[in-house]
Amino acid sequence: MSWTSETWPIGAALLQYPGTLPDGTSTAMADDAAWSDVLREVRLAGFDHVDLTDTWLAVGDLPAGRLRSLRQLLREEGLGVSAISVSRRSVVDHDPVTAASNVAYSYRTIDAAVELGVGTVCLGLHQPLTADQQAAMWFWHEPGAADPDDPEVYRHAVTTFRELGVYAAERGVALSLEMYEDTYLGTADSCVRMVTDIGLENVGLNPDVGNLIRLHRPVEDWRTQFEKMLPHTNYMHVKNYYRDFDIATGAYFSAPAPLELGFINYRAVVEMALDAGFAGTFCVEHYGGDGLSVAARNRDYLRTILAAKLSLRRETAAREPEPARVP
Template sequence: MSTPEAWPIASAMLSLGNADPEAGVAQPLRDRWLADLTEVRGAGFDRVDLTDSWLHYGDLSAGQLADLRACLDEAALSAVSMSAIRRSVIDADAGDAHLAYLHRCIDAAAELGVGVVSAGLHRALTDEQRERLWFWTAVGHVDDPEDAEAWRRAVSRFRELGAHAENVGLLLSLELYEDTYLGSASSAVRLVEEIGSDAVGLNPDIGNLIRLPRPVEHWRELIEQTAPYANFWHVKNYARYEDPSTGLYSAVPAYLESGVIDYRTCIKVMAQAGFDGVVCVEHYGGDGLSMSAANRDYLHDRVLPAARGIEGTSRVRQMSSTAGAA
């Protein structure tokens, strides 16, 4: 168990666009990958989350994975986590394909030396969501809380993925996301407990819930309930406005230190719960990479040192926080 000061802080690849082989990238793929990774390194990061909005890692060939590893080495970046998003394993149409893709992501992560793979139950954005400035202002797919068979399928398939991850020395982390079986603290905790694997934990991305334009759980309740099960962590913040008398609720992206979520408190709650994993900084809109770098500095220079000496016992297995050091 290390102190919070040693937690690795990784940059998400959200702001770097789509560099996937199937995206019609104009320049040679290896050149594009190296340019993007070098840009991340230039922002002061030495660790990166392989967010699959940038590349579909589970679809890369062995040669492409080797090229990606070479680009990471050349950019002096360590890939410490992989986030596979919008690949719900209980999607009625694409669930089987998503399950197979996530298995391939786990194998790709093991090949690249990544320690944790994050997945979830959120679906592809709807047409209406894609048309909005902020996609979370439109309602997407909603998992039916009364569908016992879908719940059992989620438990079974995540248990299967967790066994695969454990077999190759990785962790699986399940990301909180609205209107899914991971859309509230109590439901997320129930799900991971029913899965019953110490290789499967939660990614308490409470920003995904706090930004919703409707009444939401308080950020402190969310983090306190999910922290004991956390083995990976997406962090981002939002400025939030609420006026229940008029029914007005709104949120826009903000720096970690200036949004409604108090990350100084969240860090202490996570440390007390025994968290000892990767922290991935994310941001939507504008210069997301620079915002992420500023958030990294806020955490590294001011917040994590303030939590020095706080220790706890996690309910799930943690990866070594020194893994992937560049």
């Protein structure tokens, strides 16, 4: 697919919308009007795509009739879907019963993607927030659940993702695996290893380097991380953070930042992505404050960069001499 800077799909994440109703039940139980209010607010923020983040709405739990209602609401609002992002439903959760339930949910989400006409489902290995994480100002200030250093568990993760990938490929859906600390997708090297071991064309990476840059610990340089992962990337969550390090005390600092103001230089990242042949969709995320407005700012920033980079590529191509004709 050949996109322009204006048509490139950039979806709004729905992290800022609660996944439960006031009575504590899932938003899957909400009526059409409640769903429509959220989708309309996204549209009024200038978006033409949305990431159906399942922290807001677990589409894998919707019956067929409700999926049809959601598809109609999206159509009425003029919104495409950049992807469906599955959050904190690890297929190797520490609880085997939960892990099995998460696998089943992943299959149902792929089916929902087919029903909604969505081409990408984003999966990961991050687990639910711990009590300490929920109590922290920012959850990444506290360590979360980590995948074990166990070859058998790793192989099970690879096998499960491969089986999900085959199922998705048969239905015309791509899977994207999200980078997340302390999991088997926790470093650039481990992400590349995982997707290589899976070995399917429709299973790629979501190099969400922001998940690591915000940590209060040493992390690999963001440029090196992207260099390793972009050749395998088929979807991108993009967000940024302020990051600082006090060499005297060894203390790290991080806080959410608009895309152009944070530690990662996304002008460089976009150029690297285009050089690597990236043609997937984007999802703009932001934690804290008015997340939707910051996401809209991030979207506009991305379009400005894409306009510049794509224009430069066209100009370069136009200057290149035509191949000599063989007489």
